[in-house]
Amino acid sequence: MENNYTVLITGANRGLGLEAVKQYSEAGWQVIATCRAPDSAIELNQLAKASQSVSVYQLDMNDLKSMTLLAQQLDQQAVDLLWCNAGVYGPKGVGLGEITADVWMDTLKVNTVAPLLLVQQFLPHIRRSQQKTIALMTSKMGSMGDNTSGGSYIYRSSKAGLNAVGKSLAEDLHSESIKVVLLHPGWVKTDMGGPSGLIDVTTSIKGLRQVVELLTLENSGSFYAYDGQEIPW
Template sequence: MQKNALITGANRGVGLALVKAYLSAGWRVFACCRHIADAAELRQLQANNTSLTLHQLDVTDYQAVTALSQEMADVTLDLLINNAGYYGPKGYGFGNTDIDEWRKVLEINTIAPLKLAEAFYPQLLANQPGTIANLSSKVGSMTENTSGGGYIYRSSKAALNSVAKSLSNDLSPQGIISVALHPGWVQTEMGGPNAKITASESAQGLKAVIDCLTLERSGGFYNYDGSVIPW
């Protein structure tokens, strides 16, 4: 039986690579992005693959999130990947934090993933309970923070880790797994050209980690290579 995955932020980078990885593995993929018209590679993929469905979605438009869930009411989801993210400003220091940008980053990186989990809870619960994979970052780890700075992005990912853990505590009794995942330092628009791995390498690693998840591993924070990241 074909498995189903919903992936946000699917138009480029790790999100697009995840779409390709799951399609290659025989999954049916529901790919979400803000502007389908600008997602040429994603549209080309759809043209050649009947297992790919595209949905235009701003993850912070919660009415649209609810509407999409209602549209997909008959779909049983094996996997929700909360991949859509926003870094915010770079290069600022203490004393120069842009409050409006901070709110925007928190909205996209922390609040939206929880609202998506709430909206698609029925689909994740249906038939065989599914998995919520939240794309976090190692910079959200308190233990790993030895350099300071990065207040906006760090705090959004630390908060997302808390969301992932609470989701695990609340939903594990119903068989739903929730984890936080670090994709690695990836050669994307966000990661920059000096990053160590490609989006494809990250996606393949993340998929391997997700494939091996069990209820016992729910609530964890894992690197794309499967290693545990300290909180």
């Protein structure tokens, strides 16, 4: 089942990122699994020990230097699929009247700004690959069309901003045959999704992998859920 493709995944130590590492390595991909604290990424290190296709690297999405260092470390390597998965919800239960700029900025930095900075660092690696794909893990909560319940100002705005980033990337990179997709994983049982989530990580990542596989230059820049449904902006 081995192939010549390489995927780079951020936030690969737990939740959806860890499951993506498992599934892509089982599917024969080379997996560059990144996380901010490799020494304490127990499950991820076990996966890397058991499979030669998984390698673990340090990457903090809050730290431009760590992005630059990783891009240099992997210089000359091709990255077929750059999967920006890492994200934070931000403070929970903070409603209108209680929001401060500092906590908002922290969330925007990881969810909105960092994915674009990472793409900038890895464009040379993507350009030299075969699949030339960028997947951005966003959320239905970033959709205006889907927002009928209000609230969640910080998380919603961070993912709406990421959607705008993804759409512009798709337009700008079309002529280079680089595809971009915005992904909603569903409401998933993870630390972020909580135990009431509607689906498990296996179902979510299986569906998302299929969405990515079916992506073409024609639908590049679209926003899809894990079950293939297109989501309104």
